[in-house]
Amino acid sequence: MRVLRGMFTRAVRIRGLFLPDRSKELRQRMNLLAEALKPGRAAVFFDFDNTIATCDVFDDMLLQFGVDESWQGLETKWEKGEIGSRQCLEGQIKCMSVSRERLDKYLSGIKLDPYFKKVLQLLGNYGITPSIVSDNFDYMLNRILKHHGVKGVVVYANHARLSRGRLIPYFPHTDKKCPACAHCKKKNLLLYAGKNSIILYIGDGRSDRCPAKYADVVFAKGYLLNFCKEEKLPYIAFKTLKDVYNCLKKAYCPSRADPCP
Numbered sequence: 160m161r162v163l164r165g166m167f168t169r170a171v172r173i174r175g176l177f178l179p180d181r182s183k184e185l186r187q188r189m190n191l192l193a194e195a196l197k198p199g200r201a202a203v204f205f206d207f208d209n210t211i212a213t214c215d216v217f218d219d220m221l222l223q224f225g226v227d228e229s230w231q232g233l234e235t236k237w238e239k240g241e242i243g244s245r246q247c248l249e250g251q252i253k254c255m256s257v258s259r260e261r262l263d264k265y266l267s268g269i270k271l272d273p274y275f276k277k278v279l280q281l282l283g284n285y286g287i288t289p290s291i292v293s294d295n296f297d298y299m300l301n302r303i304l305k306h307h308g309v310k311g312v313v314v315y316a317n318h319a320r321l322s323r324g325r326l327i328p329y330f331p332h333t334d335k336k337c338p339a340c341a342h343c344k345k346k347n348l349l350l351y352a353g354k355n356s357i358i359l360y361i362g363d364g365r366s367d368r369c370p371a372k373y374a375d376v377v378f379a380k381g382y383l384l385n386f387c388k389e390e391k392l393p394y395i396a397f398k399t400l401k402d403v404y405n406c407l408k409k410a411y412c413p414s415r416a417d418p419c420p
Contacts, residue, residue, distance in 0.1 A: 191376060192410030195357040196285045202352035203282060203289035204344075204370065206362035207300055207316070209381060211400070213270045216303070217248075217295050223265060224257040244294055244366060245330055245341035248317065256324050266302040274400035276309065281407055283311060290315060290351060292344040294366040296328065315347045337369070345369040361403055378403050 195201035208215040221230050230251040237247035257265075282289055289312055293300055296319035304312070318329040334343035348370045352358050360367070360374035363381035371377045371392060379387050379394040387394040397403050 189410045191357060192359075192407060195359060195376070196287070196407065196410065198286040199353075200355075200357050201282075201285070201287050201359055202348075202356040203287055203359045204348055204352075204361070204374070205289060205291050205312075206364060206367050207291050207293040208295055209363045210361055211271055211275050211291065212303065213272060216266075216269055216299055217251075220255060220257075220265070220299075221251060224255040224262075226256050227254055230254040238365075243339040243341070245333065245338070248294070248341050249328060252319070252326050252328050255326060257326070258324055259321050262321070263302060266299055267306045269303045269306075271303070271307050271309075272400040274404050276307075278400050278404050278407070279309070279311060281404060288313065290347075292316075292342065292347050292370065294340070294342045294344075294364075296326070298326075313351075315342070315344075315351075317342055340366065340369070342366065343369070345373055348373055361397075361400075378406070 205211055208217065233242065233247045233250045236242045237244060279289065291300065291312055291314045293314070293316040295316055297314060297316040298319045298321070300314050300316050304314070315332060318331055319326045320329075321327075330341050332342040332344075332347060333340070334346045337343050337345075344366060348358065348360070357376070358374040359376045359378070360370050361378040362371065362383050363379070365382055365386075367379075367383045368386050371379065371383060371387060371394075372390075377383075377387060377392065377394045378397045380397050384394065384396055386392075395406060397406075
């Protein structure tokens with residue numbers, strides 16, 4: 160962590176946000192967010208599944224299109240740390256069989272957090288182009304984002320193509336030094352953030368652990384929230400992207416007791 164580090168003892172509440180801070184550290188973090196909203200200062204990265212999307216798309220696809228249940232054993236091994244996410248995903252994607260027409264129809268039904276576009280608009284007002292870093296696959300993400308009319312965001316994900324009812328995976332964002340991850344999010348975070356950028360990261364899952372260690376401000380929920388607590392990493396807890404939106408608004412209007420409308 161380049162700017163702030165450490166866990167604090169008292170929780171502070173800001174309209175649904177629970178920050179493990181004393182008031183001094185809270186002010187520091189909000190000041191950092193305000194600085195990040197200045198043009199050219201912030202590099203913002205989102206996880207996708209369960210962060211932007213309201214579900215884990217890939218896991219749900221296994222339920223919808225899986226030809227057998229062997230993927231569950233791979234999931235258990237991955238959760239226990241016996242295999243990396245690449246080995247898990249390579250095995251699980253082989254368990255699926257789906258036509259392009261059926262897959263596209265399914266993807267058109269995936270819902271996004273209703274505040275995602277509002278966060279994008281807010282960031283756009285400050286000249287910030289955010290990125291999505293996902294352990295899912297680009298075909299799925301691009302179809303979902305296009306269906307919802309989402310523009311102005313860069314997507315870094317694993318690659319997949321359809322062939323005869325099967326999804327063929329490729330992993331262009333692996334790191335040989337870190338074989339555990341299919342997509343080394345930390346690698347892309349550090350590669351595409353400017354040297355003096357303030358890095359904001361928003362995520363929820365296991366694949367978000369590494370980038371959370373290198374971000375300056377982490378918005379966390381779910382597994383990532385528990386990880387930050389255990390590792391004593393500073394974080395801002397959130398439930399939905401409405402919380403992230405309100406926190407960014409509050410950072411830019413520090414005189415208000417509550418987030419700006």
